[in-house]
Amino acid sequence: MKMVVGRVVGSIAEIEEADWDACLPGEAECHAYFSACDGAAAASGVGLRCGAVVVTDSVGVVAVAPVFLFTYRLDTPLQGRARRWAEAAFRLVPGLAALRVLCVGSPYAERCHLGFAARLDAAARAEAMQVLLTALEDEARARAAHLVAFKDLAPREDAELAPMLRCAGFASLGSLPVATLDLPFADAEGYLASLSGATRKDIRRKLAKAGAVRIEHRVGVVGLEGQIEALYEATRDCSGLDYGELEVLPPGYFAAVAEALGERAVFVLYFVGDTLAAFNLLLVEPDRVIDKFLGMRYPLARNHNVYAVSWMANVRFCLERAIGELQTGQTAYASKLRFGSRLVPSTIRFRHRNHLMQWLLARLAPRFSFDHLDPQLASSRTFPFPDG
Template identity: 70%
Template sequence: MTGLTGQIAGSIAEVESAAWDACLPHEAECHAYYAACETAAAVSAVGIRSLAVTVSDAQGVVAVAPFFRLDYRLDTPLQGPLRALGEAVFRRLPGLMTLRVLCVGSPYAERCHVGFAPRLDDAARQQACRVMVETLAASAATERAHIVAWKDLAPAEDALLGPFLGVQGFAELGSLPIAVLDLPFADEAGYLASLSGSTRKDIRRKLAKADQVRIEFRGDIAGLEAEIDALYESTRQQSGLDYGDLEVLPPGYFSGLSQALGARVVFALYWIGAELAAFNLLLVEADRVIDKFLGMRYPLGREHNLYAVSWMANVRFCLERRIKLLQSGQTAYAAKLRFGSRLVPSTIRFRHRAAPLQWAMRKLSPHLSFARFDPDLAAMARRSAA
């Protein structure tokens, strides 16, 4: 395949939506999703500005990916007491602790959406990937970025891109895995029967105590935007985890998706009387529901067992629509595993422009895996080693 050219677009909105979605078909996190994220970030002081890299041939766009620029702190994976140590070092040596990164992927997605036109065979995909890597490298050199990284490559994308990126000198870093729940069940009873007896009993007990909870599914959240933003922020603060700018949503994110995605976005609202106690943002595809964000009012949410209530509401939502996969993201692993989920690995690939520093970072990368510092995953690793 010849005549490929790479291009940096100043925003995803500059890329034709039909071309983008043809390279990434059937995704709820589609061109409209990313464009809505861009709009929310552009009108606020919060949020990371997104760009796009494309590869084209004589017939049009053949490969796409979102990317963003980030001042990345090396202590970002650290949590708990170790974060305090990272803060102390940062205050004394901010220049040493912070790197300018050009990152393929998005802070608003748990997967690196690298897409290729269906007409490309494997060899042509490799060529398109090479042009994309070269285009990003040239942009990083122009901007004097320290690192080019590929954030959260799923197993299929990493199988395709990983060997090529390895030859190009990219090192590997473990990212947070994705929790997914397989739902090959005819009904709710079948799902509950797949769980342990103690978990099944616990879920039923919590549901029995949730008789005051009213659940509403809707796509339009007009009039509730501020409440939903506040519930999300409340839950983020309660989590005890801090990944810096990678987990901060711009104001207007939820309302923007409500307006942009049509039937692909559903908000599950949990009411206690007239009070909105929690919400779930669901992105709906033909064969998958992405449980994107949960926001909860504390302590009301705990008093009414809203985590378990929302989990079962999402399971029922999928079963009623014959959807076989519920994806629930990169947090609260202990509860999700207990409720039957499995973990799908996710990988970061990165390359520093300075070869000696890349050598040092490659040596350090096994010790800086995000999974090492997540409390649930670290506890699981300790139990496995015992």
């Protein structure tokens, strides 16, 4: 590989769709998806804007990843009373409370979409990665960013990149794991049989008491955009968790994603009578379904056990298509563990441009890891079994 060049561009749209998707094949969270997210953020002025880092050689594009710039509050992983105490303390030292971060990844994805061209061997991938790091460092300096970070590296990517990132001075921070349900079953009864007796009985009881819930699968949400956005915001407000800008969707997100992805974005709608009680957004890949967002109308959805209804509807959706993996995200771990999910670790790698601050942050990182401070994850560790 010769004439290897890296640069950060202001918009993912500046990279050819075919080049991007060739580096990240089979992803529902593809060039069209990230472009739709960025377009919604630009149109509304809400949400974080995404650019991209791209590496090319004399043949063409060899590496890509989304990037975004944001201000990270050091108390972001803290929740509840601990967050309130931290906010009070940070008022005394506001200059230390927040850091400007150039982040590889996307606020609209649960893993770091860093991809390489298939034609690269291991040595060429390492060279492309080194050029990518240099481009990020140059951009961080130009933007006066304090840190460069890689958000939500999945285990395989982290295992490959960790040696190089450690040599480059990056430290690690535990991020929120991603709940994933494996579905090697012929039908829903096979799935239910894999659960503990207590959980199986609980699901059946909730389905029996759900009442008349009508389920529709739609591609596109014309006419329902406002209701869907309101249900998402209501559910987020009720979650009790607050991760700041990292969980804010721009207005128009759902409509933009539906238009961009077509049949790869399926909306599952749950009606009680004529009232939309809940929705799921599913992103469909050949071997995986990503349960991207759930929004519910309270107390109607709770009264009709819509969470259990939606879980089983999504299990059936996967099994009917012979899709063996349902990714269910980085929230509500207690229920997902009970329903048979496993937790896939996720890692943040970061480097402060000031060596003294990097030394300090690296030592503070274990105390501020997201995976140890999430209240449901902390509770789940006290039980030996998912039904705990």
